[in-house]
Amino acid sequence: MNAPPIVTTRGLTKRYGRTVALDAVDLDLGLGVTGLLGPNGAGKSTLIRLLTTAMLPDAGSVTVLGYHATGGAEARTAVRRALGYVPQEVAIPRSMTCASFVDYVAVLKEWTDAHARRAEVLRVLDLVGLGDRTSAKVRTLSGGQRRRLALAQAFLGSPSFLVLDEPTTGLDPEQRGGLRALVSQRASTAAVLVATHQTEDVAALCDRVVVLAGGRVRYEGTVADFVATCRDSVWLAGTAAPGAVQSWRTAGGDMRSIGGRRPVDARSAEPTVEDAYLLMLGATSRDGVVDGVSA
Amino acid sequence: MTSTTEHENAELLARYVEGHTDAAVSASVEAHLLGCPSCRAVVAGLVGPVVDPVWSRVRAEIAAPRHSVLIRALQRCGLRAGDAALLDASRSLHGPWALASFLLTASAALASWSGSVHGLIAYLTIAPLVPVLGVVAAFALPGFLADLTATAPYSMLRLALLRTVAVVVATVPVSVVVGAVIPGVGLLALAWLTPALVLCLLALVVMTWWPPRAAAIGVIVLWLTVVVLCAGADDVTTVLGAPAQLVYLVAAAAAAVLLVARVRSSHAPGGTA
Numbered sequence: 108m109n110a111p112p113i114v115t116t117r118g119l120t121k122r123y124g125r126t127v128a129l130d131a132v133d134l135d136l137g138l139g140v141t142g143l144l145g146p147n148g149a150g151k152s153t154l155i156r157l158l159t160t161a162m163l164p165d166a167g168s169v170t171v172l173g174y175h176a177t178g179g180a181e182a183r184t185a186v187r188r189a190l191g192y193v194p195q196e197v198a199i200p201r202s203m204t205c206a207s208f209v210d211y212v213a214v215l216k217e218w219t220d221a222h223a224r225r226a227e228v229l230r231v232l233d234l235v236g237l238g239d240r241t242s243a244k245v246r247t248l249s250g251g252q253r254r255r256l257a258l259a260q261a262f263l264g265s266p267s268f269l270v271l272d273e274p275t276t277g278l279d280p281e282q283r284g285g286l287r288a289l290v291s292q293r294a295s296t297a298a299v300l301v302a303t304h305q306t307e308d309v310a311a312l313c314d315r316v317v318v319l320a321g322g323r324v325r326y327e328g329t330v331a332d333f334v335a336t337c338r339d340s341v342w343l344a345g346t347a348a349p350g351a352v353q354s355w356r357t358a359g360g361d362m363r364s365i366g367g368r369r370p371v372d373a374r375s376a377e378p379t380v381e382d383a384y385l386l387m388l389g390a391t392s393r394d395g396v397v398d399g400v401s402a
Numbered sequence: 403m404t405s406t407t408e409h410e411n412a413e414l415l416a417r418y419v420e421g422h423t424d425a426a427v428s429a430s431v432e433a434h435l436l437g438c439p440s441c442r443a444v445v446a447g448l449v450g451p452v453v454d455p456v457w458s459r460v461r462a463e464i465a466a467p468r469h470s471v472l473i474r475a476l477q478r479c480g481l482r483a484g485d486a487a488l489l490d491a492s493r494s495l496h497g498p499w500a501l502a503s504f505l506l507t508a509s510a511a512l513a514s515w516s517g518s519v520h521g522l523i524a525y526l527t528i529a530p531l532v533p534v535l536g537v538v539a540a541f542a543l544p545g546f547l548a549d550l551t552a553t554a555p556y557s558m559l560r561l562a563l564l565r566t567v568a569v570v571v572a573t574v575p576v577s578v579v580v581g582a583v584i585p586g587v588g589l590l591a592l593a594w595l596t597p598a599l600v601l602c603l604l605a606l607v608v609m610t611w612w613p614p615r616a617a618a619i620g621v622i623v624l625w626l627t628v629v630v631l632c633a634g635a636d637d638v639t640t641v642l643g644a645p646a647q648l649v650y651l652v653a654a655a656a657a658a659v660l661l662v663a664r665v666r667s668s669h670a671p672g673g674t675a
Contacts, residue, residue: 159553187555192551207467211491211547214484215554216560221483225462232465241465260550370445 112137113267113298114158118167121153130322131167136268136298139328140290142309142330143302144384145319151302152195152272154319158300159192159270171268188217191261191297195272197253201246205237205256208245214262231259235289251282258289269299275308287312290390306381310334318387325387330380337365337383344370352389365389415441468482472571488561489568497639504576525581526590526641527629530598531622532577532650535570537602538618541609541671562671570602595640601625609671610664 112135119132130149145151158161158169160176160183169176174185179286190376199208218224232238235255240248248256251380254274261269269291275283293299301313309316309330316333326333343361347354351367363376366386417423418431435442469477469490477486504575541562574595581591601621608617632641640646664670 161549161552184555187553190553192550192553197550198547200491204467206465207487207491210467210487212550214487215551215556217555219484221466222459222462225466225485226458228464229458241461272487377640 110137113172113301115170116158116167117170118175119154119157119164120166121150121157121164121276123161123275127322129138129157129164129193132319132322132324134317134324134327136300138295138298139314140294140301142313142316143300143319144304144306144309146388147317151319153322155270155272155300157304158268159190188264189267191255191266191269193261193262193269193271193274195276197257199245199253199256201244205232205245205248205259206241206243208256208259209263213263216263218263227263231262234262235259236285251278251285254278254282254286255289257261258286262293266295267297269293269297271299271301273303274301275303275305283308289362291320306379306384310380318384320388333383334378335383336379337386339375340366340386340387341378341382342370342373343376344373346370346372348373353385411441413559415444416448419445419452457529474566488564501504502582508580523629523633526594527626529577529581529591529592530601531625533573533598534601534605534621535572535618537566537605538609538614540565540569541614559665559671566602566606574598590642593647596647596654597625597642598627600654603612603654603661606671607657607661607664610661610669 112133114136114307116132116134119129119134120127124385132154142219143151143154153162157164160169164177167177169186171186172189174182174189176183176186189353202210205227209232210224211229211360213224218227229238229241232241235258237252237255240252245253246254258271258274261271269290272294274290278286287308290299290301293315301308302308305324313330315328316326316330317324318333326336342348342364343357343359344364345361346371347362348364351364353366354362354364361374362370364370365382366389414423414427414431418428423431435445435529467487467490469486473481473486473490476489481489551561578591578595581594601624602622605617605621608620612620629641632646661671
């Protein structure tokens with residue numbers, strides 16, 4: 108990374124009772140989109156809550172644009188000013204209109220001048236393609252439109268740090284494409300973190316990827332390098348590879364295997380982000396720790 | 403020669419767009435524009451910068467959320483536009499709380515209407531607790547955009563206090579009116595406002611130590627104890643009599659001082675730092 112990172116964490120640790128949810132996480136997020144992958148319970152939600160200042164860590168630090176989110180109230184407020192956040196579930200009251208919801212968040216984001224606030228609300232609604240639905244009630248919106256509305260509030264004030272938690276869950280392919288386009292437009296001006304279970308989103312949208320498992324960073328690097336980690340471990344063959352992490356019969360009739368030993372009649376297959384992710388999780392659960400892949 | 407004409411044309415069109423040409427010149431420019439696509443294109447380019455800001459202001463005005471009658475009345479009394487937007491968003495609280503306070507108070511009042519002492523006790527017990535529950539709910543609110551609120555730079559304490567105001571405004575008048583129109587309650591419908599004030603302030607103070615739910619339980623238990631003691635010792639209405647009112651006022655003042663001290667030492671109610 109050439110430019111200084113926008114977001115930095117050092118030794119970030121969070122425990123719930125005796126369970127360690129996050130264990131000494133070091134991350135640097137610069138401009139561009141970073142995908143955050145990890146199984147349920149890996150610590151993704153905890154990491155997001157710490158990065159968005161919703162919670163304080165037990166140890167370690169979060170720094171955004173040089174401000175310590177873990178410092179005093181003033182520094183935390185400064186971090187919040189630089190932050191745009193789309194939670195996993197945004198339960199927008201159904202009787203609110205698009206404009207009144209975004210207006211409400213704009214007030215929380217300290218847009219005190221009424222004229223400037225209204226103009227900004229319209230700007231972000233135009234940005235997500237809801238400029239002609241400003242007076243529509245939330246209950247009349249489709250699922251995709253609600254997602255875009257939730258995204259609109261995160262764009263208020265063009266924040267330098269965007270955190271999106273599962274932004275494409277439950278969307279059809281066309282809506283997902285539209286959402287990706289919106290998010291990628293921000294990548295030139297902001298550090299964007301996208302937590303997701305959708306490995307296709309990472310392949311389509313992200314420059315870099317972070318894999319979290321058991322509260323620790325298992326991988327951090329470019330998506331291309333991540334895919335390359337399984338280049339010689341994905342096979343198409345008549346039979347499953349012995350000791351494979353995962354294998355399944357494809358539409359062509361061949362068995363596609365990830366990991367394990369090369370089957371005799373194997374043809375090489377083009378690896379995907381999902382292959383690399385499954386291989387890494389398989390190795391993690393078997394050995395506890397993956398050697399040599401952490402960036 | 404041609405370029406001079408074009409230049410003059412451009413200058414004339416610019417003056418026309420800005421409204422600096424007289425009626426005769428304007429009319430001839432318009433006549434020319436009807437038959438000249440290239441000049442129309444020039445005018446279209448000139449009009450944008452003039453009209454666009456006006457148009458976006460018009461759109462912003464149209465899209466601006468309409469506040470409820472109550473909020474608009476408060477705005478006329480000096481409520482700031484931003485606070486109005488926050489209070490209006492908390493409107494979803496009003497309905498359930500107004501209904502809850504109506505049901506609670508109505509049932510208590512009906513019980514007292516039947517003439518039994520137990521009914522009166524029920525009314526005296528429940529009415530002051532309604533606003534307290536509202537105050538606690540304003541801080542506890544789990545679902546209402548909590549993720550966004552907790553990560554916004556706006557002070558959560560200020561927001562919670564604003565919501566408290568919204569809830570109290572929504573609950574107290576209903577409880578008073580319902581109490582007052584039921585025979586057998588009369589002035590008692592106003593007399594419980596002072597203990598309610600004490601209990602609300604106490605709940606806020608307790609919430610600087612305990613979570614909202616624990617604070618609610620603590621305050622409810624305290625009030626029930628007071629009512630039971632008065633009911634056991636004497637006529638139950640002494641709990642709202644003149645000497646008791648004085649005690650409540652003093653207690654309210656003490657609780658207010660304690661609350662300010664706690665908030666100053668950065669112990670906000672509900673942990674809303």
